[in-house]
Amino acid sequence: MDPQSLAQSLTPSKVHAAHTLIKPYIHRTPLLTNKTLNGIASTPQTPDALKGTPYEGQTPANPTIRFFFKCENLQRIGAFKARGAFHALLRLIEERGNHAQALALASTTLNIPSYIVMPSISTTSKIEGTKAYATKVVFSGSTSTEREAVVAEVQSQTGAILVPPYDDFNIICGQGTTGLEIEEQYLDLLAQNPQLSAHGSSGSGLDAVITPIGGGGLNAGVATFFSDKKTKVFGAEPSFEGADDCRRGLEAGERVTSVKSLTIGDGLRTPVGLLNWEVISDKKKVEGVFAVTEEQIKAAMRLVLERMKVVVEPSAVVGLAVCLFNEEFRRIVEKEGGEEGWDIGIVFSGGNTTVEAIGKLFS
Amino acid sequence: MDPQSLAQSLTPSKVHAAHTLIKPYIHRTPLLTNKTLNGIASTPQTPDALKGTPYEGQTPANPTIRFFFKCENLQRIGAFKARGAFHALLRLIEERGNHAQALALASTTLNIPSYIVMPSISTTSKIEGTKAYATKVVFSGSTSTEREAVVAEVQSQTGAILVPPYDDFNIICGQGTTGLEIEEQYLDLLAQNPQLSAHGSSGSGLDAVITPIGGGGLNAGVATFFSDKKTKVFGAEPSFEGADDCRRGLEAGERVTSVKSLTIGDGLRTPVGLLNWEVISDKKKVEGVFAVTEEQIKAAMRLVLERMKVVVEPSAVVGLAVCLFNEEFRRIVEKEGGEEGWDIGIVFSGGNTTVEAIGKLFS
Numbered sequence: 002m003d004p005q006s007l008a009q010s011l012t013p014s015k016v017h018a019a020h021t022l023i024k025p026y027i028h029r030t031p032l033l034t035n036k037t038l039n040g041i042a043s044t045p046q047t048p049d050a051l052k053g054t055p056y057e058g059q060t061p062a063n064p065t066i067r068f069f070f071k072c073e074n075l076q077r078i079g080a081f082k083a084r085g086a087f088h089a090l091l092r093l094i095e096e097r098g099n100h101a102q103a104l105a106l107a108s109t110t111l112n113i114p115s116y117i118v119m120p121s122i123s124t125t126s127k128i129e130g131t132k133a134y135a136t137k138v139v140f141s142g143s144t145s146t147e148r149e150a151v152v153a154e155v156q157s158q159t160g161a162i163l164v165p166p167y168d169d170f171n172i173i174c175g176q177g178t179t180g181l182e183i184e185e186q187y188l189d190l191l192a193q194n195p196q197l198s199a200h201g202s203s204g205s206g207l208d209a210v211i212t213p214i215g216g217g218g219l220n221a222g223v224a225t226f227f228s229d230k231k232t233k234v235f236g237a238e239p240s241f242e243g244a245d246d247c248r249r250g251l252e253a254g255e256r257v258t259s260v261k262s263l264t265i266g267d268g269l270r271t272p273v274g275l276l277n278w279e280v281i282s283d284k285k286k287v288e289g290v291f292a293v294t295e296e297q298i299k300a301a302m303r304l305v306l307e308r309m310k311v312v313v314e315p316s317a318v319v320g321l322a323v324c325l326f327n328e329e330f331r332r333i334v335e336k337e338g339g340e341e342g343w344d345i346g347i348v349f350s351g352g353n354t355t356v357e358a359i360g361k362l363f364s
Numbered sequence: 365m366d367p368q369s370l371a372q373s374l375t376p377s378k379v380h381a382a383h384t385l386i387k388p389y390i391h392r393t394p395l396l397t398n399k400t401l402n403g404i405a406s407t408p409q410t411p412d413a414l415k416g417t418p419y420e421g422q423t424p425a426n427p428t429i430r431f432f433f434k435c436e437n438l439q440r441i442g443a444f445k446a447r448g449a450f451h452a453l454l455r456l457i458e459e460r461g462n463h464a465q466a467l468a469l470a471s472t473t474l475n476i477p478s479y480i481v482m483p484s485i486s487t488t489s490k491i492e493g494t495k496a497y498a499t500k501v502v503f504s505g506s507t508s509t510e511r512e513a514v515v516a517e518v519q520s521q522t523g524a525i526l527v528p529p530y531d532d533f534n535i536i537c538g539q540g541t542t543g544l545e546i547e548e549q550y551l552d553l554l555a556q557n558p559q560l561s562a563h564g565s566s567g568s569g570l571d572a573v574i575t576p577i578g579g580g581g582l583n584a585g586v587a588t589f590f591s592d593k594k595t596k597v598f599g600a601e602p603s604f605e606g607a608d609d610c611r612r613g614l615e616a617g618e619r620v621t622s623v624k625s626l627t628i629g630d631g632l633r634t635p636v637g638l639l640n641w642e643v644i645s646d647k648k649k650v651e652g653v654f655a656v657t658e659e660q661i662k663a664a665m666r667l668v669l670e671r672m673k674v675v676v677e678p679s680a681v682v683g684l685a686v687c688l689f690n691e692e693f694r695r696i697v698e699k700e701g702g703e704e705g706w707d708i709g710i711v712f713s714g715g716n717t718t719v720e721a722i723g724k725l726f727s
Contacts, residue, residue: 031394074673126670303719307489310437310675310715352673356666360723 008279016177016226023087028077032186033070034197037308042066042324056328064334065342071183074313074352081179081219081350088175089164116161118152124267126355144261145271167216168274177222183346199341208343211235211320213350214247215269217277224286236290237319239264245292247273265295268316291330293322317349371642379540379589386450391440395549396433400671405429405687419691427697428705434546437676437715444542444582444713451538452527479524481515487630489718507624508634530579531637540585546709562704571706574598574683576713577610578632580640587649599653600682602627608655610636628658631679654693656685680712
């Protein structure tokens, strides 16, 4: 099926079905709130912070923001990716019937290697984590082109079935379950603590959800889930060395297919995939994509570690960084949210880092 | 009242009363479990790890341990100390009646300074955090003798009422509410997820709880709460430069009154207070106190940050370090817990650290 038609069949009900399937295998990660961060986000930036931006000399925006942090850094393997992976494999088993199920059982029981292709410059913690689960890790260059070449080689040598990392129907539906849980947990939380929102407990859902965009599976999945709801979905990317390929693609009206960035958001160095692009470039599904600098990512990460006491990797906080530091986004919230402000769901996508990496970032 | 009689009147019901009083002002912090850490704790240490200890050459202990982490690093101001402080002030208001209440209201409203005396070598994050709440911070030397001298001076100059940091009846009852919540949350958790314990959901309480010991208020309070229950209470200290004053005092049969240690567990550099000593040296209340090295504290801290994705300060993990690395303690668990093992409550006492401090620790 062509990407356009495939994108059309990505519906909220597919995400619900994915959730039913993967629920026994994943954690329902907590949805946290934090008054300190709400306070910082709801305070105008200093005029100094706007220097060198298009907003220099203008009055800084004064939005009202209440955060709801979905902690996928506490998901199994420390990232939302467990959702897509379980869904892809469970669907494989369903589609291929008992034969595949028997194979899966056999491969686990008999320790038949699963081949994982990953860039050799991946962070130590991700390589170590992967080695702990996979029996064979194959390294590739850092771009998606280089990675796909190694994947093709491994497949031709082994006959292995490819489970793609992000640009895949089942992966997208799996990642979309993050959105489903955010909505459920937000409504539950408000029913119990109506004071957490200026909207009261009436509960018509979050005003917005923002997720990081690397390959785009998480954002496309979450956007699929919210596509029939009033909640607006946004994406966030690092701007360093052009890692904001999705934002730039949207601006130019054409997908950027190659990225070579060494942003500290190491999970966001890939260009957005073809199918994900179909979803994300659909204005009815994704409202906009915003970029932040390396320093802004670090400032957001410091706040999360020091104030929320939660360990996140740099990639995980780009959405928060947009809310705190991207003046264009903050103006939208000020204008559309008005005095009541917005309740914004932030997806902390992962927490795979090391104490050494934290030390290096902030030394 | 003399310390012995005062210690006698520290009863579980006093802790219950304290909890009722402070409940509206504190967070009910989560109680977390973690399979990875249970697995590590339930695996014998390597023979190498025992080199240079009295257990060198012997078979490493093989205890079965399931952890229940009480996250007081997520408490208001990032540490359990909010409990004691709220309790002490609320009791002051109760005892002194409307006059004190009016004074308290007035001092908050009018921003009348509260004088906080703290060692000048305190960590940056603690100084900054304190300055954010107090209007006047006075610095002292690093030992408790030096600190008390400055306190006396401030009192004589200002007529301020002293709220002592740890060696105080009301502070102890306040900190003890940590134990009350651990028990409640453990029983709730087991009722919902009996598989979390080998003891099933029958729920006769935790086998043990272990807390850090600095001034000893937290440990004495928790021990007070559990004094009429089967749960055993243990204490943990850093051994570096004699910071294990409580453990050494118990060994010698006499309280150590002065400590000068620069252990990375900066919350644990004080000698145990007189009233706390009365509680902790009572074998019916505290079963034993164990010490760990700086490297063991760092190893435990790394595990909590990297595996649990939770930010803790070094002081917070000495209890976990004892469970993982103190062979004497591990032998007790192996012997007394047998095959079923022990459910151990660990108090993460605080999370006030910075990304720079984490970087420096692990560089």
